[in-house]
Amino acid sequence: MNRADPVYMDYAATTPVDERVVAAMLPYFSQDFGNPSSIHRLGQRAEAAVENAREQAAAVLNCRPDEVIFTSCGSESDNLALRGAAFAARQQRGARHLLVSPVEHHAVSHTALQLQQLHGFELEWLPVDEHGRVDPGEVARRLRPDTALVSVIYANNEIGTLNPLAEIGALCRQAGVPLHSDAVQAAAYLPLDVQALQVDLLALGAHKFYGPKGVGALYVRKGTPLLPAQTGGGQEFGLRAGTSNVPYIVGLAEALRIAAQERPARTAHVQPLRDRLVGGLLEAIPEARLTGHPVQRLPNHASFVFRGVDGNALLTMLDAAGFAVSSGSACKTGSPEPSEVLLALGLPKEWALGSLRVTLGASNTPAQIEALLDALPQLVQQARQLAAR
Numbered sequence: 001m002n003r004a005d006p007v008y009m010d011y012a013a014t015t016p017v018d019e020r021v022v023a024a025m026l027p028y029f030s031q032d033f034g035n036p037s038s039i040h041r042l043g044q045r046a047e048a049a050v051e052n053a054r055e056q057a058a059a060v061l062n063c064r065p066d067e068v069i070f071t072s073c074g075s076e077s078d079n080l081a082l083r084g085a086a087f088a089a090r091q092q093r094g095a096r097h098l099l100v101s102p103v104e105h106h107a108v109s110h111t112a113l114q115l116q117q118l119h120g121f122e123l124e125w126l127p128v129d130e131h132g133r134v135d136p137g138e139v140a141r142r143l144r145p146d147t148a149l150v151s152v153i154y155a156n157n158e159i160g161t162l163n164p165l166a167e168i169g170a171l172c173r174q175a176g177v178p179l180h181s182d183a184v185q186a187a188a189y190l191p192l193d194v195q196a197l198q199v200d201l202l203a204l205g206a207h208k209f210y211g212p213k214g215v216g217a218l219y220v221r222k223g224t225p226l227l228p229a230q231t232g233g234g235q236e237f238g239l240r241a242g243t244s245n246v247p248y249i250v251g252l253a254e255a256l257r258i259a260a261q262e263r264p265a266r267t268a269h270v271q272p273l274r275d276r277l278v279g280g281l282l283e284a285i286p287e288a289r290l291t292g293h294p295v296q297r298l299p300n301h302a303s304f305v306f307r308g309v310d311g312n313a314l315l316t317m318l319d320a321a322g323f324a325v326s327s328g329s330a331c332k333t334g335s336p337e338p339s340e341v342l343l344a345l346g347l348p349k350e351w352a353l354g355s356l357r358v359t360l361g362a363s364n365t366p367a368q369i370e371a372l373l374d375a376l377p378q379l380v381q382q383a384r385q386l387a388a389r
């Protein structure tokens, strides 16, 4: 990073690519550049790299290699899971009911809405508690014989809350309904054993765990009915057409391998920093709240709301003060809208508009946390004065 760059505390948005991952990818750009579908030796070498990556990913997921589908990003994995499972369930058993949590990333929620609006599916949102957690009992109450798919995020991107996937998975299995989970944020810190999690579909995106942008994966349990979202060649077992992005697939697998291996050390680095930040901030700033679950949350994730603050104005001030952080609200043509996830927690608009997300990673230090804690109270006060004008 450049010396003039702000302190990076936005690891949920994206992460830098690990140097070991870059090194693993490099040979596949211009040396072993073959098309894995080609018969000749160069093609075979590329194919071996992709299949090796598939095995590596399968080892982390505790699944068979042919249950791993490489895609172009986490969003594509979510799209393939939702569209593919919904259309297959309708085709095979006339199922039209979708059960989706209201704290999903737009890659899931907007896909579900499109399935409702354009394709005639009945979309039912699951309730969540004040921490954004899905109660398995609520899933049990809503599962129906014609439920095509249940989708519940593993770890939320805005508020860091973790969901009890294994319990929800067991209920879905009993009912014969596939469970999809978006594990895009979870992958950097949480176990991804799909047998223990009892999921049928699981989406990953490499750039959230020190891999490259533009590559993802979808776990598809054998026997889960799924139609391809992208048709064409027979790559990825006919589920995702398109010439394989060999270097990026190699990069995803290497980043995933390292993430699984270094998970305890990474957690031990970020969690105390995060805890100091949460404790220090709530003590120093009046009318501030932690959003998401206090304990059942990603270890690097701190998210807050401040009453009477425009979150985007606060982000701009923080950027000027040298901190790259994020918020939950998307500013639409000058009129900020609170995030759907924060509203789903039951937060009033004057709180939900003032959101701040700080997500830590490899480069962060205790001194950086203290610097942020020193800067924030005054900036929040200024942002409040600005919003009150």
Ligand SMILES: Cc1ncc(COP(=O)(O)O)c(C=O)c1O
Residues within 6 Å of the ligand: 012, 013, 073, 074, 075, 076, 078, 105, 107, 153, 155, 156, 157, 182, 184, 185, 204, 205, 206, 207, 214, 216
């Ligand atoms: C929970 C979650 N799902 C999906 C995505 C989309 O992933 P990608 O950027 O790889 O498309 C993101 C990215 O922010 C995310 O946080």
